[in-house]
Amino acid sequence: MDFKYSTALYLIAGAVILFVLAQSVFFLIKAYKQGRTLGLDKSKLRNAITSSALFTIPSALSILATIIALVPALGPVIPWVRLSVIGNLMYETTAAEAAMEAFGHEGGMAVAVSDPEVYAGVAWVMTLGICFSLVILPFLAKPLHKKILQAGKKEAPKAEATENAPADGKKKRSLNGFINDFATPAIFIGLIGAFIARAIIGSGKPETFGDGAGVLSIITLVVAIVVSIALEVLAKKLKLAWLEPFVMPIGMIIAMVAAIVFFNILPEEIAMLEWRG
Amino acid sequence: MAKNKNKTYFDRVHSWGRISTITALCALLMFPIGICLYLNVFPPINGILAGLLKLIPTYWTVAVVEVIVYTPMLGAGGTYLSFVTGNIANLKLPCAINAMEGANVKANSEEGEVVSTIAIATSSIVTTIILAIGVIIFAPFLQAFTDNALLKPAFAQVLPALFGALGAGYFIKHWRISFFPIIVMIIVLIFSGSMGASTLLFVGIVASVGGALFMYKKGMLDRVK
Structure with a gap:
């Protein structure tokens, strides 16, 4: 049996995940009790639980899809832990690729890791690469939070004054303003854009199909973008709030279905064409 | 100064959060x-x-930026939980905002803190359970499923x-700052087709943040928020 599917690995992963689950349950109970102490309605608190659970389902399914996407290369256990603890759709695929590159694993995500040493190395790199936020959080969260609470109290009258002030045409463009409004989207666009650029013009190994840019990667990319934008516009125009959380998973699944359909209907030499190997 | 024996809810949340974050870090390191x-x-x-x-040049920088950017939006309890369970921008943050709007409470009030924590805790529990069921029940089929020729x-x-699907939403909302980094990458x-994803995304992030900062300073993003 493939070592990546062994029961012991599932148990190691299960123990880590159970701990994280217990933490969430602990915070949920404490916050619920505090809500009752503050006089918040039971129905209000229950609604928060129900709506959050429903809101989460489509995204959780797309996270599950990412786990499935990583399974051929890494088996189920590493992706399961990495996407249950700290993990993120974007970071984990990148981290897995970087780790495999570092251990000389050729073919990237398209080829299964069969050497236990590389497998363990990938687990180390993915864990240490992502865990820094947990190292700094205990030091930064409390002072930051206190500052925000104080700033919130001072900011309210200031905001009113700004609204009433005559427009002089010159807006103050501070570094703080940039960080608040644009730093995170810019970082995300850099991350997402790297994979999009690779799907357009990146090269892979000549002997491996699916790791380089080609006809199928472009079709999949375009379908994913067009379907997601169309659904987003549809949800906004028709005010279908329930559709919004499903836009990303539906766009992704339809794009993957498009890859299967076009792979089968296009002549083989076109379907398998990768311009740079 | 005399030490206040009656800790506020926020103080207690920070104490629980610090302890649970450090233990989560230890648990996570036990995995490899x-x-x-x-x-x-x-x-x-x-x-x-x-x-x-x-990874470190990008991920550790992103970690610092994320802690600074997300902490004010997530509240105390929500911050500790979100950073342990991940998927903040695409799940935990929208979920908390959704719940606070639904409950009609303000972020950074004690009511907002409570509702945000409840939303993020629920979201984490549901995600963890769906992933566990998905992996444990479907694991025997996952390999066959992903190896299937069709x-x-x-x-x-x-x-x-x-x-593509994840980017679509970002590109609509932030199209002004999207073109430059993608063209750079x-x-x-074109010159280095086999550049690894991690090196490329570092280039992408530098181009993206640098380009956006330039546009911001030049006033090209004034009407956007």
Whole structure:
């Protein structure tokens, strides 16, 4: 049996995940009790639980899809832990690729890791690469939070004054303003854009199909973008709030279905064409 | 100054949060240690460092930015939970905002803190359970599923599908700052097509943040928020 599917690995992963689950349950109970102490309605608190659970389902399914996407290369256990603890759709695929590159694993995500040493190395790199936020959080969260609470109290009258002030045409463009409004989207666009650029013009190994840019990667990319934008516009125009959380998973699944359909209907030499190997 | 024996709810949340974050970090580190011990393999430190060197410039910087950016939006309890369970921008944050709007409470009020924590805790529990069920129940079929000849082309193209769908929303909302980094990365790839994802995304983030900062300073983003 493939070592990546062994029961012991599932148990190691299960123990880590159970701990994280217990933490969430602990915070949920404490916050619920505090809500009752503050006089918040039971129905209000229950609604928060129900709506959050429903809101989460489509995204959780797309996270599950990412786990499935990583399974051929890494088996189920590493992706399961990495996407249950700290993990993120974007970071984990990148981290897995970087780790495999570092251990000389050729073919990237398209080829299964069969050497236990590389497998363990990938687990180390993915864990240490992502865990820094947990190292700094205990030091930064409390002072930051206190500052925000104080700033919130001072900011309210200031905001009113700004609204009433005559427009002089010159807006103050501070570094703080940039960080608040644009730093995170810019970082995300850099991350997402790297994979999009690779799907357009990146090269892979000549002997491996699916790791380089080609006809199928472009079709999949375009379908994913067009379907997601169309659904987003549809949800906004028709005010279908329930559709919004499903836009990303539906766009992704339809794009993957498009890859299967076009792979089968296009002549083989076109379907398998990768311009740079 | 006399020490206040009656800690506020926020103080208690920070104490629980700090303890649980440190224990979560230890639990997380037990995972690769457990793998090494079970498989009886000890990967060379050089390989681990080489992999980390590709990630650290980006990921550790992103970690600092994320803690600074998200903490004000998530509240105290929500922050600790979100950073342990991940998927903040695409799940935990929208979920907390959704719940606070639904409950008609303000973020950074004690009511907002409570509702945000409830939303994020619920979201984390539901995600963890769905992933566990998905992996444990479907694990025996996952390999067959992903190796299936008919489905193989789809799984070979999962990255364009995932990042196309994920990117679409960002590109609509932030199209002004999207063109420059993508064009830079395409040019980089024309000359160095096999550049690893991690190096490329570092280039992408530098181009993206640098381009956006330039546009912001020039007033080209004034009407956007």
